[in-house]
Amino acid sequence: MKKIFVLISLLLVLNFAFAADSLFNYGFEGITLNGSEQRQCYSFDADFTENETTSMNGILSVRAEFIGKDNDNSYVLTKIDGEEKIIWPENFDCDEGCWARVFIPQLKYSITNVELCLITGGATKNAQVFSDSTIGLYPSPVLLLENNSPEKIFLGQRAELKTTIKNVGSRAADIFVQFVGEDTRAVVEISSFDIVEGDTKATTTIKAGETKVFSYFIKPNLTSSYNLPSSVLTFTNIFGEEQKIVSNHPSMEVIDPNQADILIISEGLKEGVFNFKVKVTNNWPEGFEGKIKILPNDLVESPESVVVIPGKGEGEFSFQTKTLEPGNYSISATLLDGNLSSTTKSISFEVSKTDFMFEIVLAIIGGIIALVIFLVIYFWKD
Secondary structure (H helix, E strand, C coil): CHHHHHHHHHHHHHHHCCEEEEHHHHCCCCEEEECCCEEEEEEEEECCCCCCCCCCEEEEEEEEEEECCCCCCCEEEEEECCEEEEECHHHCECCCCCEEEEEEHHHHCCCEEEEEEEEECCCCCEEEECCCCEEEEECCCCEEEEEECCCEEECCCCEEEEEEEEECCCCCEEEEEEEEECCCCCCCCCCCCCEEECCCEEEEEECCCCEEEEEEEECCCCCEEEECCEEEEEEECCCCCEEEEECCCCEEEEECCCCEEEEEEEEEEECCEEEEEEEEEECCCCCEEEEEEEECCCCECCCEEEEEECCCCEEEEEEEECCCCCEEEEEEEEEEECCEEEECCCEEEEECHHHHHHHHHHHHHHHHHHHHHHHHHHHHHC
16 A cells, blocks of 8 residues: 555656756756845756656746845846846745746757846845756646726727637646736836726636636726736746746826817907917827817908827917908907817907007097197298
């Protein structure tokens, strides 16, 4: 019975790790850095091509340690066939030895170049990557997490977000996913949102080769460009560690339903001529082309003007009326875009009779004064 138990245990071990090598076998003796602002790398080629099996997945297991009260700028950088992945201190599971796992899909298909770098910063006193780090093939779930959102929506609409989870590995995994999670390492400012429809989280099992899609809705209340939150997935990997996967954070533009706004601005009345401007603002990232029409159209010489405004731009266009007779007037501007139009509020103004009478009286008085001066000079000579 004891021999049977040992045999079963051996078979389980063989099933768990088909092939695994210590990095020491590739000449890696570890990396140790004392103090911050340092970097050291080691490169090697891993060849598992003889192990032709579809039920195994490549995994690089990195064991590291960071000592110091502030390790925010310290990390391990892996380059797998030139593809970079940063492993921050918080990505290491330190219950038993501080391990981090990096999946290498191409490991079983070709010779894989691996570069392992240790970078220190902040107030790090000491950092190490240990030589007992390993690389190998294992039967394991391999989970890919992606967030998708519409590129743009109109203000007032709900945005449908989708979180897609794929298991491209060879084992099932029990997962917990939070759809609006915190990405503490995002280099851009992440906008916070509440989910207005749909679940905020999910717990499920995803089988090998399976894809699951979760949909939920948010509703922004301001026009702006948003960097949306990441989803965060948690599962227990084959090494018994709690592993977190953080998705991308997509961007989304929330735009005004009206592509362009129009505003009429008074510049005043001078000598019977009313001067004004029309301001056009393009709310969308796409360019706008339309036409300004002045109403009533008999007050100005050119009542229609074609306008072209670049995306998110604005333009001002000057107009003036003809010389107007005394009276009360109202004037407005309409912006035409195909079958759509928007009209400003009217500006009212008065051309007063006193404007002209004052000039006439002033001219008469000037004429009389000139005549008196002429007569005085004429009779003074006589």
